[in-house]
Amino acid sequence: MTSEQSHVNEAAIPPKESHTVSLWAGVLAPPILWMFQFQLLYMIVPWVCRNHHTWVMHMTSLVFVLLTLACGGLCCLEWSRLNARGQDEEPGAVGRTHFLSLLGMAVCAMTATLIFAQGVAGFFINPCWD
Numbered sequence: 598m599t600s601e602q603s604h605v606n607e608a609a610i611p612p613k614e615s616h617t618v619s620l621w622a623g624v625l626a627p628p629i630l631w632m633f634q635f636q637l638l639y640m641i642v643p644w645v646c647r648n649h650h651t652w653v654m655h656m657t658s659l660v661f662v663l664l665t666l667a668c669g670g671l672c673c674l675e676w677s678r679l680n681a682r683g684q685d686e687e688p689g690a691v692g693r694t695h696f697l698s699l700l701g702m703a704v705c706a707m708t709a710t711l712i713f714a715q716g717v718a719g720f721f722i723n724p725c726w727d
Contacts (some may be wrong), residue, residue, distance in 0.1 A: 620694065623672035623701025627665045627708035634661035638719075642709055646661050646725035654724065658716025669705030673699045 637657055671708055677696035679691065 612711055617694075620697040620701055623668045623675075624704055626668045627705045629709050630661050630665050630668075630682060631712055634658065635677065635715065638715070640725045651724070654717060654719045658712055658719070662712050662716070665705055665709040665712060669709070672701030672705065676702065685723050704707040 604720055634657065641653060643655070645653055675694060679695050679698065
């Protein structure tokens with residue numbers, strides 16, 4: 598079997614189930630994480646104001662930024678796996694995997710920026726201001 602035939606056979610094989618889950622986690626999880634972070638920050642404000650622990654809000658934002666970046670890392674691993682095998686511009690399941698990996702990285706980057714921006718606001722605006 599020549600190297601071209603093996604390349605074609607590899608391209609025809611759909612991605613593994615675990616790869617698909619990691620791609621969808623990179624596309625869908627970041628907006629869901631942002632929603633939970635946003636709601637959690639609103640929920641902890643009364644507690645933060647009573648106990649004067651504003652650092653909890655900052656740590657919450659940091660944890661959610663790191664979780665979002667981890668989702669982006671999964672998409673980056675899938676993208677590099679496809680590029681290492683030279684399958685970045687192929688049709689079918691490989692092309693969809695390539696598209697989802699790039700989309701997931703973009704969604705993760707934008708969502709991490711949004712979560713970070715909301716976290717930075719806590720440094721400049723006192724949540725306990727009456």
